[in-house]
Ligand code: SF4
């Protein structure tokens with residue numbers, strides 16, 4: 423696909439600006455009625471989903487050209503998908519996210535990318551991860567856990583930790599604790615240690631499609647060789663890549679992609695994990711974009727042809743993973759779930775996505791702060807989520823701003839309720 427394949431989508435945009443807002447029937451207050459961090463922060467039409475489509479059409483028709491300034495606007499967007507689902511409330515056939523992705527692929531083709539992304543992708547090619555950390559240390563988080571090595575032995579479930587969890591030491595206790603929970607529940611678990619690579623999802627979002635495909639094919643072949651039937655990931659970005667992007671790129675996984683939240687929910691419902699300790703905690707749940715609307719696959723599978731796509735456009739954000747985390751939280755004794763105003767497919771992004779965390783860190787922090795203020799407005803003690811990118815940005819932003827809210831991974835809540843030591847719980 424190329425930008426030209428989306429000409430009809432771009433011409434169909436009537437500039438109603440509905441993509442800038444949570445749909446009217448979902449709004450609960452003026453304060454939290456915006457849905458697009460980019461237009462909210464920069465306040466000029468080209469920073470909205472519609473504005474970027476208008477720019478795309480203008481480039482396509484030769485009325486303007488792709489240059490450094492245009493590229494900067496294209497990349498000052500989290501690719502959170504909120505504009506897409508809002509537009510589809512009224513205009514089912516417009517595939518807004520696809521246009522945003524095509525614009526980025528065009529930027530890479532013409533060499534007009536932010537320098538930060540060029541550096542990150544160079545590091546990705548060298549070290550197989552988005553953080554540029556040594557690939558030999560990828561499995562260090564699992565030291566002394568005695569997990570199976572799927573490069574040498576078969577396991578029923580292969581755990582893909584993802585780039586952020588693999589190298590962010592502050593997040594390791596949550597992942598290590600979860601592994602203990604899973605094994606106590608009898609799960610046959612293995613990891614690929616230093617052979618695990620990036621899922622490729624972020625590279626695709628940045629417009630580097632060849633690199634994304636290489637990582638996807640590599641991961642798919644490793645999963646196949648492991649004989650696993652479940653590909654489990656704790657990373658929402660990885661989940662979206664496995665569930666949505668791989669079928670879109672024509673990469674078939676031999677194992678079913680499952681997010682940790684879905685798996686833990688299943689184990690709790692089966693009685694194999696029993697939350698029992700009373701936590702006495704008011705908590706709000708942040709829906710990560712890639713676990714929710716962006717993790718939704720095409721229904722049916724993406725066939726790679728626009729004319730086909732018009733008959734199977736059903737990617738609306740409604741079938742994201744929304745119930746499982748809420749059910750898990752409500753299974754914890756003493757936990758009161760206090761919902762924010764923008765939830766499920768109407769959720770506000772954490773700010774980290776689409777490479778914004780690397781190229782526009784101030785914008786990322788501003789976006790996170792917006793979400794944290796919404797969380798604080800619920801009167802909750804804690805914001806809980808299930809994506810290491812969200813957690814890192816929320817922790818840093820809440821700490822710097824001195825906001826009265828703690829940040830937890832959902833697995834930490836479960837661990838605490840199962841009797842493990844978790845700071846602050
Ligand atoms: S992208 Fe959709 S919601 Fe936004 S202005 Fe165009 S038609 Fe309206």
Ligand code: SF4
Pocket residue numbers: 457458459460461469470471498499500501502503504505506522
């Ligand atoms: S993907 Fe998110 S940040 Fe980008 S234009 Fe759409 S709503 Fe705004």
